[in-house]
Amino acid sequence: MNIALNEMMETIRMVEIENLDIRTVTMGISLRDCADSDFEKMNKRVYEKITTYAKDLKETAEKASKEFGIPIINKRISITPIAEILGNATKEQAIELAKTLDKAAKTLGVDFIGGYSALVHKGISKGDQTLLDALPEALSVTERVCSSISVGTTRAGINMDAVRQMGIIMKDAAERTKDQNGLACAKLVVFCNPVEDNPFMAGAFHGSGEGEVVLSVGVSGPGVVLNALKRYPDADLGEVADIIKKTAFKITRAGELVGREVAKRLEVPFGIMDLSLAPTNALNDSVAEILEEIGLERVGTHGTIAALALMNDAVKKGGAMASSYVGGLSGAFIPVSEDNGMIRGIEDNALTLSKLEAMTCVCSVGLDMIALTGNVSAATLSAIIADEAAIGMINKKTTAVRVIPVPGKEEGEMVEFGGLLGRAPVMGVNPFSSEKMIRRGGRIPAPLQSLIN
Amino acid sequence: MTRRAVVSVVGKDQVGIISKVTTVLANENVNIFDISQTILQDFFTMMMIVDVTNLENLDALQQKLTDLGEPLGLTINVQLEEIFQAMHRV
Numbered sequence: 001m002n003i004a005l006n007e008m009m010e011t012i013r014m015v016e017i018e019n020l021d022i023r024t025v026t027m028g029i030s031l032r033d034c035a036d037s038d039f040e041k042m043n044k045r046v047y048e049k050i051t052t053y054a055k056d057l058k059e060t061a062e063k064a065s066k067e068f069g070i071p072i073i074n075k076r077i078s079i080t081p082i083a084e085i086l087g088n089a090t091k092e093q094a095i096e097l098a099k100t101l102d103k104a105a106k107t108l109g110v111d112f113i114g115g116y117s118a119l120v121h122k123g124i125s126k127g128d129q130t131l132l133d134a135l136p137e138a139l140s141v142t143e144r145v146c147s148s149i150s151v152g153t154t155r156a157g158i159n160m161d162a163v164r165q166m167g168i169i170m171k172d173a174a175e176r177t178k179d180q181n182g183l184a185c186a187k188l189v190v191f192c193n194p195v196e197d198n199p200f201m202a203g204a205f206h207g208s209g210e211g212e213v214v215l216s217v218g219v220s221g222p223g224v225v226l227n228a229l230k231r232y233p234d235a236d237l238g239e240v241a242d243i244i245k246k247t248a249f250k251i252t253r254a255g256e257l258v259g260r261e262v263a264k265r266l267e268v269p270f271g272i273m274d275l276s277l278a279p280t281n282a283l284n285d286s287v288a289e290i291l292e293e294i295g296l297e298r299v300g301t302h303g304t305i306a307a308l309a310l311m312n313d314a315v316k317k318g319g320a321m322a323s324s325y326v327g328g329l330s331g332a333f334i335p336v337s338e339d340n341g342m343i344r345g346i347e348d349n350a351l352t353l354s355k356l357e358a359m360t361c362v363c364s365v366g367l368d369m370i371a372l373t374g375n376v377s378a379a380t381l382s383a384i385i386a387d388e389a390a391i392g393m394i395n396k397k398t399t400a401v402r403v404i405p406v407p408g409k410e411e412g413e414m415v416e417f418g419g420l421l422g423r424a425p426v427m428g429v430n431p432f433s434s435e436k437m438i439r440r441g442g443r444i445p446a447p448l449q450s451l452i453n
Numbered sequence: 454m455t456r457r458a459v460v461s462v463v464g465k466d467q468v469g470i471i472s473k474v475t476t477v478l479a480n481e482n483v484n485i486f487d488i489s490q491t492i493l494q495d496f497f498t499m500m501m502i503v504d505v506t507n508l509e510n511l512d513a514l515q516q517k518l519t520d521l522g523e524p525l526g527l528t529i530n531v532q533l534e535e536i537f538q539a540m541h542r543v
Contacts, residue, residue, distance in 0.1 A: 003534070005489050007541040008461055008500045012530065067511050069532030250540045257539040 011254075015070060019223035019285040022255050023278050024074040025061045025262055026114075026199035028206035028214045028271060029053050035085040039093045042085065043100050050077060050104040050113075053213050056266060058109045064262045070254055072262075074420075075110045078204035078216075083118035086127035094134035095141065102142035111420075112187075114146040114204035119194070122156040122443075132162075135169050139184035140176035146202035152192035152389035154396045158444040160386065166190050167382030167438065171405060174374075178407035181415045185404040186369065190385050192392030192399045197272050198328040203365075203400060215263040216271035218328065219255030220278040221247070223285040225311075229293045240294060241314040248275060248318030256323045274328025275319030276364055277311075279339035281422045287311075287332050288341025288351075299341055300351025308332065309362040329398055331364025337417055337424035338369055346425045353427050361391055366400035371415050371424040374407045381405060383434030386444075394447055457486065457534040458505045460518070464527035466497040474529065477517050478503060497527075502534060 014020035034045040058075045065072040079101070086094055098116055105113040116138060118128040135147060149166060152158035174182030189203040196207020199216040206214075228247045229240065252275045263270040279287045288299035294307040312331045320326050334356070336342045345351030353370070360366045366388050372381075385401045392399030404424075406415050411428035462474055471490070478485060483503050490499040508514060515531045522529040 002487060002502065003459065003500070003537040003541060005491060005498060005500050008459060008537060009463075009498060011537055011540055012461055012463070016528070063512075066515065067533050068536040069530050070536060253539040254536060257535055 014221070014224045018221070018227045019280070019282050020221045020251060020254070021071040021073050022065070022217060022258055023220040024076050024199050024201070024218040025057070025072055025259060026076040026078050026204055026216050026218065027054050027057050027268065028078045028197070028210055028216060029080075030206055030210065030212050031080040031082075031085055035087060037087060039089050043097055046097065047100050047104050050079065050101070051107055054108050054110070060265050061262050064258055064265065068258050068261070070258055072258065074112070076199070076201060076204065077105065077108070077110050077113040078199070078206045079113065079115035080206050080208075081115055081117035081119055083125070083128045083131040084208070086130050088126070089130060091130055091133045094130050095138045098134070098138035098142050098145050101145050105144040110144070112144050112146050112201040114148065114201050115206055116145050116147040117149060117205045119150040120162040121150045121153045121159050121192075123159065124162060132165055132169060135188070136172035136176055136184070139173050139187050146187045146189075146204065148189040148191055148194060148203045148205055150191045150194045151385065152393050152444070154193055154393050155446055157446040158192065158386065158389045158393060160438070160444060161441045163382050163385050163389065164438050164441055166385055167378035167380070170381050170403070171378045174405045174407055181371075181409070181417060182404045182406045183417060186402065186417055186421050188402065190401045192389035193397060195328055195398055199274050200276060200278065200329060200333075202402060210271070211269060213268050214271035215259065215266060215268045216274065216328065217255050217259030218274040218276060218278070219251050220276060221251040222277045222279045222287050222290060223282070224251060225277065226284055226286070226290050226293055229290065237310060241310055244311055244314035245318035248315045249322045251275070252319040252322035270325070272325045272327030273319070273323040275315060275323070275326060275330045276328070277315055277332040279333065279335065280420065281338060281340055286339045286341035287334055288339050288345055292341060298348055298350035299345040300355045304355065305358055305362055308359055312363050329364045333365060333368060334359055334363050335369035337371065337422035338420065343423070343425060346427065353429065357387065357391070360388060360399055361395060365398055366392070368400065368402050369421065369424060370403045371409070371426045372403050372405045373411050373426055373428055374405060374409045376405045376429050377433070377435070379433065379435040379438040380429055382438045384429070386438070390444070393444075455504060456506045458503050458511065459532050459534050459537060460501040460503055461530045461532070462497065462499040462522070462527055464497055464522070464525065466492055466495060467525065470497060470525070470527065471499065473521060473525075474499070474501075474518070477521055481508065481514055481517070483508060483514070
């Protein structure tokens with residue numbers, strides 16, 4: 001059936017005015033066959049494999065983007081968690097490998113490569129420990145390498161020894177990049193229940209259940225949802241959910257079509273569609289503003305969690321109907337530095353760290369891109385991670401912590417991270433210590449799956 | 454299989470828009486299947502479904518139409534039709 005004029009106009013308006021875009025096309029590449037007891041050989045193989053498999057990624061994505069008239073903002077790579085192939089490598093060699101990944105990303109013209117990762121939710125193997133030891137330096141001497149560390153799952157519990165180490169690693173990484181406001185921490189995510197097929201950074205990695213190579217797509221469109229809601233100021237909340245659902249459906253269909261086409265042209269299997277609403281600092285491209293449009297004077301006030309829960313669920317419902325393979329983190333991201341509405345909420349004292357924590361119970365991920373005071377202790381960072389992991393573990397969902405303790409900055413100051421990472425007001429933390437709990441270490445046992453109240 | 458694209462033209466209404474756009478298409482040997490057009494609050498809106506089966510490089514056509522549209526204050530886009538089908542048809 002032919003397309004009607006108003007339908008054509010709707011699509012064009014979404015792209016031109018409401019910032020509809022495909023946020024990322026991410027190629028997942030398995031590096032397991034690159035493992036070798038001789039580090040030099042492994043290093044070379046990793047570089048060659050990535051730059052061969054993804055050599056046409058950028059060009060193909062850009063061509064498809066132009067032909068369909070839907071912008072593809074980022075082209076990215078995710079790889080096998082590096083800790084799994086490190087074997088007997090030393091810390092210095094692990095850092096060398098990070099530089100190799102950085103070089104591969106630059107050669108290919110992709111903005112991030114994710115998977116400098118370790119899964120340590122139950123215990124820490126030799127390769128995992130090497131990676132953790134290398135992490136602060138690896139993230140501060142590279143530009144495009146992203147790391148994620150899994151410290152807990154619903155089935156394994158929370159590895160508090162790993163959580164303790166992560167607090168120290170984050171402090172160290174921030175200190176090493178203090179002239180860039182602790183930027184290294186913006187490339188480091190600590191997960192509970194990570195997903196293996198997430199195309200979004202910084203938490204993307206190519207999980208062990210994935211194939212040799214796969215192409216996954218992350219679409220986004222907070223601006224489209226916001227504008228759709230603005231047209232119905234008097235709709236009741238059931239209708240609001242319906243409007244979000246329908247909008248998510250259209251966004252997802254557009255993303256899936258373009259994603260499949262790029263995968264076909266690259267002769268790579270299509271993986272999943274991640275239908276997250278990911279905000280940017282562009283005007284009106286904000287998740288917080290959607291919540292405000294639903295009816296909150298400012299994000300963070302009472303009712304925020306209910307509005308977010310409604311929105312997150314409606315996005316999933318619309319998206320799940322639109323695509324056969326929905327995966328990744330699918331939901332709504334609430335990164336502070338990348339969302340002008342969230343920034344304003346904090347500046348107006350409407351949005352606090354505690355509220356953000358509570359919001360992560362009902363949104364897709366966790367504490368994301370939050371700047372903290374420079375004097376926050378490693379133990380407090382670990383305790384923040386532990387709280388967030390506990391939320392994920394008990395609620396059987398992915399949660400994550402990507403916070404930046406900004407060296408030398410105090411509560412209320414504004415820090416710039418540049419580009420897509422945006423800017424954030426520095427937030428204070430609870431002044432009381434969690435030191436003793438973190439020092440205990442050990443493992444928080446996996447929770448009961450029944451008696452769920 | 455025919456490859457169809459949508460040419461959309463949006464901007465201030467003026468004399469000769471259709472003639473100018475179709476001339477560019479004709480010069481590129483692009484056949485037109487369907488045209489619909491309307492004026493919305495002084496804004497000219499036109500949609501054409503065109504045959505791009507033999508046109509390998511959509512980019513070049515897009516460039517010519519952009520060059521035509523810019524001085525006239527018109528936004529002209531060429532997009533493969535599938536994207537509209539995907540978004541608006543189940």
